[in-house]
Amino acid sequence: MLVSAKEMLQKAKAGHYAVGQFNINNLEWTKAILLTAQELSSPVILGVSEGAGKYMAGYKTVVGMVKGMMEEQKITVPVALHLDHGSYEGCLKCVEAGFSSIMFDGSHYPIDENVAKTKELVKIVAEHGMSLEAEVGSIGGEEDGVIGMGECADPDECKRIADLGVDMLAAGIGNIHGPYPANWQGLSFETLAAVQEKTGEMPLVLHGGTGIPEDMIKKAIDLGVSKINVNTECQLSFAAATRKYIEEGKDKIGKGYDPRKLLAPGFEAIKATVKEKMELFGSVGKA
Numbered sequence: 001m002l003v004s005a006k007e008m009l010q011k012a013k014a015g016h017y018a019v020g021q022f023n024i025n026n027l028e029w030t031k032a033i034l035l036t037a038q039e040l041s042s043p044v045i046l047g048v049s050e051g052a053g054k055y056m057a058g059y060k061t062v063v064g065m066v067k068g069m070m071e072e073q074k075i076t077v078p079v080a081l082h083l084d085h086g087s088y089e090g091c092l093k094c095v096e097a098g099f100s101s102i103m104f105d106g107s108h109y110p111i112d113e114n115v116a117k118t119k120e121l122v123k124i125v126a127e128h129g130m131s132l133e134a135e136v137g138s139i140g141g142e143e144d145g146v147i148g149m150g151e152c153a154d155p156d157e158c159k160r161i162a163d164l165g166v167d168m169l170a171a172g173i174g175n176i177h178g179p180y181p182a183n184w185q186g187l188s189f190e191t192l193a194a195v196q197e198k199t200g201e202m203p204l205v206l207h208g209g210t211g212i213p214e215d216m217i218k219k220a221i222d223l224g225v226s227k228i229n230v231n232t233e234c235q236l237s238f239a240a241a242t243r244k245y246i247e248e249g250k251d252k253i254g255k256g257y258d259p260r261k262l263l264a265p266g267f268e269a270i271k272a273t274v275k276e277k278m279e280l281f282g283s284v285g286k287a
């Protein structure tokens, strides 16, 4: 059974660790993440971007796959199925499809519009027993070959959004999606501390988990981060393992071309990355 992320994040906050959100792209990704969470007895959040939802043939397909897999593979740890960076319309679609959690990313709207839309979603989500993540201060990343630096959120705007009754808040603290450029300034712990001070017990979300040094991750958790999103790192490890298999000519040996064989090293690589992150975030044994 899917659960909202509310309780797992409150527990993480109280226990000073973070729950990983790992984005899924297909069956192999989903299975690797769920099995690792079960093996390590860790709560987990499966992230689905709007693009990945489309790729996987729609949100209902995703819900069917995840629920079916949890039952057949006997996954008993808490699992939330979460829309990542949703538009308002995307959020409504995921409520209808049976997700257990959504993120509304209104960070590109003027703050009053972000507040108004987030407020409406707080109501809808509560009616369905789901959890809601909101965002203030945009998170940078590569777009058309240009790497945008992450913004730092305004702590007062964060308080306005937090007070609406969201379950978790993503505040930009200089983090970006994808690998960090060589001239990256690092996370702004000053902003993080100021945001947490204004928002009290609100579980904070750190996007762009790929490539943040371990000491910064630990400090972010100390300062109130309870959810960390990882996407690119699983993609990189999957791609490297798959490339190695092909370069070694293994697809040409026997039935090495069988997708169940060809995708196996990538699957194992995702498992290893997820394990490493769960250990770093401190969520192992917390299910």
Ligand code: 13P
Binding pocket: 023, 047, 084, 085, 176, 177, 178, 179, 206, 207, 208, 209, 210, 229, 230, 231, 232, 233
């Ligand atoms: P990375 O791809 O940098 O790990 O970021 C993931 C993320 O924040 C998804 O919302």
